[in-house]
Amino acid sequence: MENLWRTYLTTGELEQERRQRRLFRMLPGTPRCNNCYAPFQGTGGRIVRLVYGKRPSNLNPQLCNICEEFARQYQGGAEIELSLLFADVRGSTALAEGMSPTEYSQVINRFYEAATHVMIHTNALIDKIIGDQVAGMYVPGFAGTDHARRAIEAAQEIMRVTGHGGPDEPWISLGAGVHTGTAFVGSIRSGEGTADITVLGDAPNTAARLSTSAGRGEILISEAAIVAAGLPIDNLEKQVLELKGKSAPVSVYVLTNYSALASQAA
Template sequence: MQISLRNKLLVFAIAIAVVPLLVAGRSMVRIVQDELKSSANGDLAATAEQIVTEINDRAERTWLAPLLLIRNALDDQRLGVPEKIALLTLGINDLPEFAALQITVEGAPVPVVVTNGLFAKRLSDSGIDPLKVLRLPEQAIRAAVDSGEFHVGDVSHVAATDDWLATIVLPLRSRFAGAPAVLSVRIDLDRTRRFLENHPFAKTGFITVVDREGRRVFDPRRDDLGGVAMAAEALDLLRTGNRTIAAGPYVRPDGQAMLGAYAFPRPFDWVVMVEKRQEDAYLAVDRMIGSLFHWVLAGVAVAVAGSILLAFRISRPIIEIDRVAGEVARGNFQVRVQDVHSRDEIGDLAQRINAMVVGLNERFHLQKFVSGGTMLAIRNSDGGIKLGGERQRVAMLFSDIRGYTAFAERVDPETVVEMLNFYFQHQAEIVQRHHGDVDKYVGDQLLAVFQGDEMVANAVRAALDIQEEIASLSARHPDWKLSVGIGLHAGEVVMGAMGSLDRMDYTVLGDNVNLAARLCSHAKPGNILLSETVQQAIRDCAEFETVRLPPVTLKGKRDPVPVFEVSRRATAGLATRPP
């Protein structure tokens, strides 16, 4: 698909106006995105750390500290069992987040359990036996004691009341009723859940707590988040004991692009994740892009208006110059650039184009007066053609029109010129078809030069075709009574520029040229005479058949010269007839 110059100028002008805006805008957007991303990651990490700090403080101050006081009191040997049970009752009334306190005595059939009345009532109202929910089995107590000084157990969910309970277990240092005992507490996490739900960050983002198994805490469905990239990364750290706060981008399984951070509360094997959609975090960038879009539209409008004016002012003379160039390419050297008067580079170009067309016209016509070899020498010369030549091996074809003198005497000169041009045109076309070059026309003679590996065979083929063509032309013009004699020879010649510095002739000279000319002069009408050199070169060619003729005495040669006549072989498969 071709695009006009005016459209190109229009696109170019728009690009000049729009591209800088887009490049600058893209750079600004990237910078702002990076800053906002860094800021958002920092905010997320700070939020995750703040939430974890709150959970740690609550666990250590609100739960563990009172529990340690109770344990210390229970370890006091001055208190009897009734006083210690009374202490549990008083403690649980003053600690609303404690759902139940329990003392498990080794060897005792059942543990001592003191429940929070309000919490127990809520369970009873839902048709649940509070002790079945709040009492810890001995196996769980034993496993917790084996894990260390104190243990925060896994979180459990009471589906009927949608309550979440955590467990803390502390071994008593003294004996209870003469036997080892363990103090445990069931903690209501409702206040912690409400803290997470009502956190300011939850209005614009998401706060998610995940347990060690990858299940969501405070979610009745207990969704498995192990497939979420950030959760999987945090769980790996949790399992290896590396509780490092981290933040970064990731993509949810549903394709939602997110920014998130995570941290680990000390008391629990939890991951606290805070997340935000990237589109919300980059809201300022979206607004900037919208503003930039309006500026780009304004720039495009100005660019279009200016480019239309510019395109017409610049493209009109260029289109005119292009029209002239197209005409010249088609061989019309009479065309000229019209109506371009601008005083700038385009005006200068128009004048130079006109001058160039004049020069091309002159060169085109001059080219007809020189040979192809001359043109090739000019193209290959670095500093111009210089007088002198060099030795080269070539094949030469001389043709001479028989009956020319008698023809010229009986017709007017215009007819003679017409006949010569007619014959030379056909011969020149045949020479070119066989990769030869017409070196010169001398009267009614033509000299053609062949070069290359197949030069001798090409010269012979050209000679045979010329004789066939001349025979056909003579049949069409029987009144002319003309035929052609041809001489062929191959050998070293001097090829180069001969003459003066002001007037040169690029041609071939040497004794081998003279020999080819003498052979031509001895050739009978319609015949082709070959030198022995040519015959030796083509004797293995199945397409040619040669016949030895009596030697001839040529001008400038002391001894008779062997000559041969050539014709096409009637049967291509036969061997060449011996000389």
């Protein structure tokens, strides 16, 4: 089971779908499943819905429900290297105090939509949406071998779409953290019998701590993520942080210019 999951997470490929993949490539229609290339719309989309029962998954609309259902059919997982992006709201208590509960929920929902849109379109699996925080995992099988670079690019884009770095104040204030490391990724079954793909271990904990340690408008990128992405550090501020729950200090780079790495990461 572990080898099956490792193959799925590092290559994005299910053995039984290889023949289908060749067929789906020939069918018209966009967008498509990033794994098996099944079209979701147009004539091709209608064919795969009727014949194969494929449609966009609820976990990630970039994948079809059948590819995502792998998690429910095969309980387990594997330790892999991946990159993680956490983004959360700064000053959420003060923000909530200054508006009605309905207005606050609308702002937070707008943040959810903006952040998850960026993560999905950079091939992340949305791991968590909790309170005022969104987390995405960039696994090699879907985000590619340059998953660290994609996670950093996504963090920059989330800052841009929320108004950071522009002439005006952002419409919501965020901090973000990006980390690359080894973690367990797999299907975890709840007490109610439902299953979902999640990530466990020190790597997601580190990414979450970086996010909560980031100041307003800051992206804290671990040295491990910078090295994995192969990005220049000449113009970045380096800090060594004592993160809650970590026994050793963590070296990070602070990014506040959201186009600083874009040309290098293209």
